[in-house]
Amino acid sequence: MNWLVLATSDMLLKMHSSANLKSVSALRPVFGGTQRLPRVVGRGYGKELIFTAANIKADEAYRIGLVNKVVPQEELMPTVMKVAKKIAANAPIAVQLSKVAINRGMQCDIVTGIAYEDEVFGLCFSTEDQTEGMAAFMEKEKRKEFPG
Numbered sequence: 001m002n003w004l005v006l007a008t009s010d011m012l013l014k015m016h017s018s019a020n021l022k023s024v025s026a027l028r029p030v031f032g033g034t035q036r037l038p039r040v041v042g043r044g045y046g047k048e049l050i051f052t053a054a055n056i057k058a059d060e061a062y063r064i065g066l067v068n069k070v071v072p073q074e075e076l077m078p079t080v081m082k083v084a085k086k087i088a089a090n091a092p093i094a095v096q097l098s099k100v101a102i103n104r105g106m107q108c109d110i111v112t113g114i115a116y117e118d119e120v121f122g123l124c125f126s127t128e129d130q131t132e133g134m135a136a137f138m139e140k141e142k143r144k145e146f147p148g
Helices: 033-041 041-053 058-063 075-087 092-104 109-127 127-140
Strands: 002-008 011-016 018-020 055-057 071-074
Touching: 002 075, 033 041, 041 058, 058 071, 092 109, 092 127, 109 127
Parallel strands: none
Antiparallel strands: 002 011, 002 071, 018 055
16 A cells, blocks of 8 residues: 655645545645645645545645655655655754745745745854855765754
């Protein structure tokens, strides 16, 4: 059986390969579902999924961009841990601020989003993580830990 992993901000859900969107409250027309889902899958699919509360299979969820990966159940946790380790290997402040920039940027026009990204870049550039990362780059080595 395939499982799909749906990440929405800090929420991680696993669902059987045929997912009933009625049972996933984050995708219903409550808790921002009518605003979030169309931003992820597009207006047309968002409306269709919300209006019909259709069951969709994992491969369809992947195809429309609702999930990033579809994996067999036995590969679920190793896959999640692999992605988490890749994220954790990066400077934590940069990851946190990137998340904020993406989330805020999706709520405004692109010019405003890019302006906010510029502010975040300035904040990242003033951290010890940036100094450590730049030193590693200049020395052509890979740092294992960032001060955070």
